[in-house]
Amino acid sequence: MSSAEIAVQVFRKLENEDLRVLQVIETAMSKHGFVPKEMIAKFTKFSLEETDFRLGRLGKFRLIRRMKGAYVGYSLNYAGYDCLAINAFVKAEVLEAFGKSLGVGKEADVYDALNPKSERIAVKFHRLGRISFRQTIRKRGYTTEHTGWLFQSRLAAEKEFQALKLVFQHGVAVPEPISQNRHVLVMGMIEGAELAEYKEIPEPKKVLKEILRNIRKAYLKASVVHADLSEYNVILKPDMHILIIDWPQYVTKEHPNAQQLLTRDVENILRFFRRKHMMKAELEENLAYVTGTGKMAI
Numbered sequence: 001m002s003s004a005e006i007a008v009q010v011f012r013k014l015e016n017e018d019l020r021v022l023q024v025i026e027t028a029m030s031k032h033g034f035v036p037k038e039m040i041a042k043f044t045k046f047s048l049e050e051t052d053f054r055l056g057r058l059g060k061f062r063l064i065r066r067m068k069g070a071y072v073g074y075s076l077n078y079a080g081y082d083c084l085a086i087n088a089f090v091k092a093e094v095l096e097a098f099g100k101s102l103g104v105g106k107e108a109d110v111y112d113a114l115n116p117k118s119e120r121i122a123v124k125f126h127r128l129g130r131i132s133f134r135q136t137i138r139k140r141g142y143t144t145e146h147t148g149w150l151f152q153s154r155l156a157a158e159k160e161f162q163a164l165k166l167v168f169q170h171g172v173a174v175p176e177p178i179s180q181n182r183h184v185l186v187m188g189m190i191e192g193a194e195l196a197e198y199k200e201i202p203e204p205k206k207v208l209k210e211i212l213r214n215i216r217k218a219y220l221k222a223s224v225v226h227a228d229l230s231e232y233n234v235i236l237k238p239d240m241h242i243l244i245i246d247w248p249q250y251v252t253k254e255h256p257n258a259q260q261l262l263t264r265d266v267e268n269i270l271r272f273f274r275r276k277h278m279m280k281a282e283l284e285e286n287l288a289y290v291t292g293t294g295k296m297a298i
C-alpha cells in the first residue's frame with residue numbers, strides 16, 4: 001500500500017488533536033531529524049499522557065516514524081505529510097473526497113477526486129524519495145544533498161504549480177492548476193492514458209502536430225521549456241486531444257541549457273512517433289517550427 005493510499009484511508013479517522021501533533025512535528029523537523037516527545041508535548045500544550053496517546057494513534061495509522069536512542073523522537077513520513085496537505089485542502093474547500101488512483105509513478109501518485117461542488121479533479125502527491133539522491137540531484141537543479149525528501153517534494157510541487165500557471169494562461173494543453181499545499185497539487189481532471197500505453201493511435205500525425213503546437217506555444221508565449229518531455233508525460237484523452245503533464249523540471253527560455261533541453265524534448269517526441277508509428281519527422285525542421293523560425297515538417 002502506497003503512502004497516499006494510507007493517508008486517503010486514515011484521514012477521516014484523524015481528530016483535531018492528531019493533526020495538531022502532526023503539525024508540531026512538521027514544524028520542529030526543520031531543526032530536528034526526530035522531534036523529542038517532550039518538545040511535542042510543550043508545543044501542543046498537551047500533557048505527556050495525552051501526547052503519548054496521540055503518538056500511539058499516529059503510529060498505529062502509520063503516519064509517523066519513531067526513533068529510540070539517546071532520546072525518544074518522532075518524524076513525519078510521507079503518509080503523515082499527505083494528511084497535513086489533505087487537511088489544508090479540505091479546510092480551503094478545494095477537496096471533498098477521493099476516488100480511484102490514476103497512477104503510481106517513480107516520483108508521484110495521482111488520484112481522481114471531487115471538490116465540494118462534486119466536480120472531478122486530480123490530486124498529485126510528489127514522491128521524490130523513490131529514486132536515488134544522485135539521480136534526483138542530477139535531474140533537478142533545485143535539490144541538494146542537505147534537503148530531506150519531504151522538503152524536496154514540496155519544492156517539486158511548488159515548481160510544477162508555477163509552471164502550470166505560466167503555461168495554462170497561454171492556452172497550453174495542460175491540466176488546470178487549482179491549488180498547491182506542501183508537496184501536493186490539485187489540478188483539473190486528467191482523463192486518458194499516456195501515449196506510451198496506446199497500442200495504436202487512430203490519427204498519429206494529427207496528435208504529433210498538436211504536441212508540437214503546444215511545445216511551440218509554451219516556448220514562444222510562456223517562455224517555458226518542459227525539459228523532461230516524452231511519450232510518458234503526454235496524456236491522450238478519449239477525444240484524442242492531448243494534455244502535457246509533469247512540469248517540475250521546467251526551465252525558462254533564459255536558462256543556459258534551455259535550447260539543449262528543448263531539443264531533447266522535441267527529439268524524444270519525434271523518436272517515439274518515428275519508432276511507433278513509422279512517421280517521417282526530422283528534428284531540425286520541427287525544432288525551427290517550435291522556436292518560431294520555420295514551418296512544421298511532418
